[in-house]
Amino acid sequence: MNIHKNGHISTRHAYLNPLKLIEALLQQEKNWLNAIPRLRAIILLALTQGLASLNLAALGTVAPALESSMHIGNIGYGLLSTASILTGAAAALPVGILGDRQRRVPLLIKLSILWAIAMLLSGISPSYYWFLLTQMLAGAAGVSVGPVIASLSGDLFPPSWRGRAFGLIVGGELLGAGIGMILAGTVNTLSNWRTVFFVLAIMAILLAYLLWKGMREPQRNNMEKLALELTQKNPTRQTHAQVTTNRRYLLEDIRKKSIQPVSKRILQEDPTQWHWFRAAKTILSIPSNVVLISASSAGYFYFTGLLAFGILYLTQRFHINTMAASSLFVGAGLGGIGGVIASGWIADWLLRKGLITARVWVTGIAFLLTIPFFLLALNTNNQVLEFIWLFWGAAALGATNPTLDAARLDIMHSRLWGRAEGIRISLRYILEAAAPFAFGWVSTHFSESYCQLQHCGNGYGLRITFGLFTILLLVATILMLSAVFTYPRDVATALFSHNR
Known part of the structure; x- marks a missing residue:
């Protein structure tokens, strides 16, 4: 760095100091956390978001004990997760309607209590079929919180904040999975799998109380306020300081770049009381929404397979007990939490720089990076290297979530948020429900007897299965990058629809 005689600093030959950059990022995040509206709401929504993942993660952790106790194999165990997810997919549709028409916080409290009851009944299950029914109830309650949380988040946070806010909220989903694995592994080791579900029931009751208070x-x-500003022909003048402090980035980018809405899709009335089929037709007529749903479904399909069989794979692969495998898997999963927070921050930063498609680009690149990280993890015999690659793979896969969630709200009328999220969750989970069953079925067709190499080792079937399904991540990448061409006009259309 050169300092001239007049005191000015020239950065032409300056080198980037990584430590300074990290320090600047941490300071920026600290300033944001100090200024963030409704931080308590973010924490509570994050905890609630983790219910479905908490249950799936607990199932994954106690899988060996369940298979032994109930005399089932990988297919029977996979059916548990599949049935739970399918029930949640069906329940998300009516809950999404309620989320658009009723008070949403009491609805979240009721769903949390219902989930607690399902956990309690799971713990006292006398047979496999009883346990299957209780898991279906858990899926109905845990999965259907999604539409309610999406609707609440859209009203709590403006567009320029949503990436970071969703980063923390979606982090709750991954944190729930991590807590579930550690807790279930520890309790299962000290006691048994039934006690695991009793503990989860107590946690859900506590969450319902915190939501209530x-x-x-x-x-x-x-x-509506944003749309009013956008459509004003003579917007109110502001001082430079006011513009710097209060700038509405997404709104001003649309106005500055003269992005035109799709006139035939501008809503002419409030859609709150629309019949469900009319609302669904409108929601699925938005090109970017269809692309985002498809990409999200592909990513979550793979994520669900990892949750369902990740612990079992590690126990077979490295001959370690369930508790050790849980700790290893959760440690790698911390990368996912870092990914969701980082991607939301990066996307919002790019949005502030004027890149209106920032969320689409960040998501697409994250999907692309996930593929080599997981393939490298699956093809190493070194436990340390596998952990490192899994960590970065989890970070990349986690990075896709908050930007996808924020982008979906950007392109949708606010009075359709609940139903739109309900439809998205239903379509996503109908496809995702097949993941545990599909992963289990494919793994049974690749036993060690098929491999003639010495380094195959245990867990060969699941290793091949995880590798084959990375093709879905490539499909998600291509879909996301195609949304670059439709997303800006869909955002403008949603904003103009509010001012009718």
């Missing part, structure tokens, strides 16, 4: 219902008029 600490969560307030927001108003549903934030997007």
Whole structure:
């Protein structure tokens, strides 16, 4: 760095100091956390978001004990997760309607209590079929919180904040999976698999109490205010300081770049009381929404397979017990939490720089990076290297989630958020429900007897299965990058629809 005589600093020959960069990022994040609205709401929504993943992760951790106790194989165990997810997919549709028409915080409390009851009944299950039914109830409650959380988040956070906010909320889903694995592994080792579900029931009751005491219902008029500003012919003048402090990045980018809405898709009335089929037709007529749903489904299909069989794979692969495998898997999963937080921050930063398609680009690149990381992890015999590659693979896969969630709200009328998320979750989980069964079925067709190499080792079937299904991540990458061409006009259309 050169300092001239007049005191000015020239950075032409300056080198980037990584430590300075990290320090700047941490300071920026600290300033944001100090200024963030409704931090308590983010924490509570993050905890609630983790219910479905908490259950799936607990199932994955106690898989060996369940298979032994109930005399089932990989296919029977996979059916448990599949049935739970399918029930949740069906329940998300009516819950999405309620999320658009009723107070959402009481709805979240009821769903949390229902999930607690399902966990309690799972713990006392006398047979496999009883346990299957209780898992279906758990899926109905845990999965269907998604539409309610999406609707609440859209009203709590403006577009320029949503990437970071969703980063923390979606982090709750991964954190729930991590807590579930550690807790279930520890309790299962000290006691048995039934006690695991009793403990989860107690945690859900505590969450319902915290929602009741600490969560307030927001108003549903934030997007109407944005739309009013966008359509004003003579917007109110602001001072430079006001512009710097209060700038609405997504709104001003649309106005500055003269992005035109799709006139035939601008809504002419409030869709709150629309019949479900009319709402569904409108929701699925948005090109970017169809692309985002498809990409999300592909990513979550792979994620569900990892949750369902990751622990079992590690125990077979490295001959370690369930508790050790849980710790290893959760340690790698911490990369996912870092990924969701980092991607939301990066996408919002790019949005502030004027890149209106920032969320689409960040998601597409994250999907692309996931593929080599997981393939490298699956093809090493070194436990340390496998952990490192799994860590970065989890970070890349986790990075796709908050930007996808924020992008979906950007392109949808706010009074359709609940139903849109319900439809997305249903379509996603109908496909995703097949993941545990598909992973289990494919793994049984690749036993060690098929491999003639000495380094195959245990866990060969699951290793081949995880590798084959990375093709879905490539499909998600291609879909996301295609959304670059439709996303800006869909955002403008959603904003203009609020001012009718």
